[in-house]
Amino acid sequence: MTRTIESWLTDMDGVLVHEGHAIPGAAEFIKTLRDKERPFLILTNNSIFTARDLRARLYASGIDVPESAIWTSALATAQFLSDQIPGGSAYAIGEAGLTTALYEAGYTLTESDPDYVVLGETRTYSFEAITKAVRLILGGARFICTNPDATGPSAEGPLPATGAVAAMITRATGREPYFVGKPNPMMFRSALNRIDAHSESTAMVGDRMDTDVVAGIEAGLHTFLVLTGSTTVKDVDRYPFRPSTVVDSVANLIERI
Structure with missing residues (x-):
């Protein structure tokens, strides 16, 4: 049975952009979503930048999206914490994307008994x-991480990222963190709530089997794997799960909107 797709979630790097350049068809894909007034969100595990920063980066590549259509792991984390302990406090290690999200969620940033x-x-x-x-x-604070990515990209090569540093803290404390970002379907559910969408009529577009696709499956979404990022057709068979549909790029999805 073919699902009717009314709402869309899409990854950013490897799906819409690659190294600062728009992937062919990405700008048209987003424009079509906006023209047809389809609810959508762009999801990213990147917690460094604010939605405003990312909106500017996408615009510079030729992709025009409103700031409100970007959902980062930092925003999802701030929303999760606000739901757990409204008006709570946190000691945050991160950049403006994280600290701004926590502040706007009503959190106090402190080094004293957070x-x-x-x-x-x-x-x-x-x-x-x-x-x-x-x-x-060790003093009793709960341990939360925005995302589990062990490495991040740079012009010089891979950099240690949140997951790697979290492993060091876990080794020193014996405490495992709760990861909010992909592949935790929590991030997808928070995104669905943000655009008032239902899993049965929402699709996830991603370029990674181990984050985008598996989390999309666990959240009950129709999953599209695009081959413009880190996954090849041969890679798909190595996993015990499969995306709903494999396409070359988002350009192939414009007619599905």
Whole structure:
């Protein structure tokens, strides 16, 4: 049975853009969603940048999206914490994307007896900040991470990212963090709630089997795997699950909108 798709979730890197350049068909895909007034969100595990920052980066590549259509792991984390302990406090390790999201969710950022230690991505992890996090967690703070990615890209090659630093803190404290971002379907459910969409009529477009596709399946979505990112057709058979549909790129999905 073919599902009627009314709402769309899509990954950003590898689906819409690659190294700052729009993937062919991406701008038309987003324009068609907007022209037909389809509810959609662009999802990213990147917690460094605010939605405003990412909107500007997409616009520079030729993709025009409103700030409200971008949902980061930092925003999902802030929403999760606000639901758990409204008006709580956190010691945050991260960049403006994370601290701004927490602040706008009504959270107090503090180093003194916080409810949570929240670890996000940053290009400048400091030993002092990690040590502070370890001591606060041992003192009773709950341990939350924006996403589990072990490495992040850079022009020089892979960089240690949130998941790698989280492993170091876990080794020092014996406490496992709760990861909010992909592949946790929690991030998808929060995105569905944000655009008032239902899983039965929503599709997820991604380029990674181990995050986008598996989380989409677990959230009950129709999953499209595009081959413009990190996954090849041969890679698909290595996994014990399959996407609903495999396409070359988002250009192939415009007619499905």
